Amino acid sequence: MNGQVHPLESEYRAFSPASAELADRAKKVFPGGDTRASAHYLPYPLSIVGAQGCTVTDADGHQILDFMNNFTSLVHGHAHPDIVAAVQTQVALGSAYAAPSDHQLELAELITSRVPGIDLMRFTSSGTEGTTMAIRCARAATGRQKIMKMEGGYHGSYELAEVSLVPIPNERGDLSAPHSLAVDNSFPDSVLRDTVVCPYNQPDLAGALIDKHANNLAAVIVEPILGSMGMIPATLDFLTVLRDKTEQHGVVLIFDEVITLRNSMGGMQEVHGIHPDLTCLGKIIGGGLPVGAVGGRADLMQLFSPEAPRPVMHASTFSGNALTMAAGLAAMRCLQQEDTDRINKLASRLRHGFNHAFEQSGIRGRAMGAGSLTNLHFLDQPAHDARDAMQGMMAAGHMTRLLHLAMLTRGVMSASRLMYCTSTAMIEADVDAAITALNESLAVLRPYIKKERPELLIG
Numbered sequence: 105m106n107g108q109v110h111p112l113e114s115e116y117r118a119f120s121p122a123s124a125e126l127a128d129r130a131k132k133v134f135p136g137g138d139t140r141a142s143a144h145y146l147p148y149p150l151s152i153v154g155a156q157g158c159t160v161t162d163a164d165g166h167q168i169l170d171f172m173n174n175f176t177s178l179v180h181g182h183a184h185p186d187i188v189a190a191v192q193t194q195v196a197l198g199s200a201y202a203a204p205s206d207h208q209l210e211l212a213e214l215i216t217s218r219v220p221g222i223d224l225m226r227f228t229s230s231g232t233e234g235t236t237m238a239i240r241c242a243r244a245a246t247g248r249q250k251i252m253k254m255e256g257g258y259h260g261s262y263e264l265a266e267v268s269l270v271p272i273p274n275e276r277g278d279l280s281a282p283h284s285l286a287v288d289n290s291f292p293d294s295v296l297r298d299t300v301v302c303p304y305n306q307p308d309l310a311g312a313l314i315d316k317h318a319n320n321l322a323a324v325i326v327e328p329i330l331g332s333m334g335m336i337p338a339t340l341d342f343l344t345v346l347r348d349k350t351e352q353h354g355v356v357l358i359f360d361e362v363i364t365l366r367n368s369m370g371g372m373q374e375v376h377g378i379h380p381d382l383t384c385l386g387k388i389i390g391g392g393l394p395v396g397a398v399g400g401r402a403d404l405m406q407l408f409s410p411e412a413p414r415p416v417m418h419a420s421t422f423s424g425n426a427l428t429m430a431a432g433l434a435a436m437r438c439l440q441q442e443d444t445d446r447i448n449k450l451a452s453r454l455r456h457g458f459n460h461a462f463e464q465s466g467i468r469g470r471a472m473g474a475g476s477l478t479n480l481h482f483l484d485q486p487a488h489d490a491r492d493a494m495q496g497m498m499a500a501g502h503m504t505r506l507l508h509l510a511m512l513t514r515g516v517m518s519a520s521r522l523m524y525c526t527s528t529a530m531i532e533a534d535v536d537a538a539i540t541a542l543n544e545s546l547a548v549l550r551p552y553i554k555k556e557r558p559e560l561l562i563g
């Protein structure tokens with residue numbers, strides 16, 4: 105738009121003057137006004153002053169339906185009464201003891217009883233720390249260095265966990281042997297060398313890569329649904345090959361279920377009937393407070409035991425803190441199979457309605473995902489891997505950003521990459537409101553798509 109503000113951005117600015125003012129203040133203390141990359145978007149994010157159930161209130165007083173749920177972690181939405189009560193009680197008893205507590209034990213008992221691949225576990229303060237400790241455990245167990253991760257996979261805020269997060273077309277190499285790409289200029293060469301990048305949902309190629317690197321490979325880490333690249337479910341064939349090949353070569357298979365535990369009581373490993381050696385958890389198990397966990401086969405997890413000859417070192421000031429444990433236990437007790445079934449059904453309604461909205465608008469696009477997790481793609485065929493997702497992103501250009509802003513101004517919040525998830529605080533009417541907002545947003549977007557990206561129109 106030649107430096108001009110796009111009309112849909114102007115609409116957003118007119119909708120959110122108080123957030124704009126706070127964003128200006130934020131620039132004086134945070135680089136670019138931002139303290140968390142995933143929660144930032146342009147021109148500035150909405151500032152939130154409170155939240156209840158499935159709505160957040162922004163600084164200008166709008167009530168906005170929250171389909172982001174702090175990046176899937178708030179499975180009960182905001183301020184669930186049982187969680188509020190548990191936290192209030194606990195905070196008055198102290199928030200962190202640096203000592204075991206009953207809630208810690210009860211939450212671990214509940215998780216190990218639900219997740220089939222977890223015999224023993226440890227809490228961490230974040231999903232990032234959980235995946236870090238899983239990788240260290242695998243290296244200690246095998247004496248090998250290399251880690252295989254998926255192209256487009258995300259496992260937290262450190263270099264290895266982000267290698268080839270964004271498979272840039274002219275840098276990513278051939279699908280059969282993708283290059284290890286840094287996402288910024290901070291990556292040590294050693295990390296890129298020690299990371300084997302595997303294409304997602306390509307069973308034959310994955311099997312061949314594991315065979316090739318087996319002698320040096322400590323672990324394969326995989327999300328059963330590729331989250332950051334748009335909620336692309338792994339096929340059963342793909343996960344089966346990963347399981348068989350890692351078993352054959354004595355490589356540790358790690359499922360990163362930080363996001364996907366919300367889809368079933370026992371995570372996607374339960375849905376597929378494939379049990380990894382180690383599992384990483386996070387998000388929902390903290391009831392809205394910072395959390396993570398690593399768990400798995402008893403013989404592997406015993407490497408963390410203080411009674412082991414040379415334990416894998418894991419200290420961590422806030423791991424298993426009493427406040428998070430109280431919130432997490434309340435949240436997990438309130439989440440039974442029927443709740444999960446209900447939010448999965450709501451998300452299925454959402455995807456159906458979203459797909460219908462795209463069809464009605466004549467714009468190429470579709471909702472992908474599984475269980476309670478959904479992502480919009482500007483594609484007319486389902487994405488199978490990160491490269492497909494990239495194709496949609498590149499075709500869309502700034503239309504993704506404009507659609508996100510248009511949805512916000514129509515009262516629906518998602519992640520800026522157009523990720524939506526349902527919570528137990530929602531009912532069908534909330535889902536239908538989001539579908540209506542998408543219908544309206546696509547209608548306002550269509551003239552700009554016609555002018556700037558006509559290839560996104562059908563026919």
Ligand SMILES: Cc1ncc(COP(=O)(O)O)c(C=O)c1O
Nearest residue numbers: 230231232258259260362363386
């Ligand atoms: C699949 C996956 N693994 C790990 C992480 C890292 O978790 P955290 O942000 O709690 O460190 C995330 C965060 O979004 C994630 O989506």
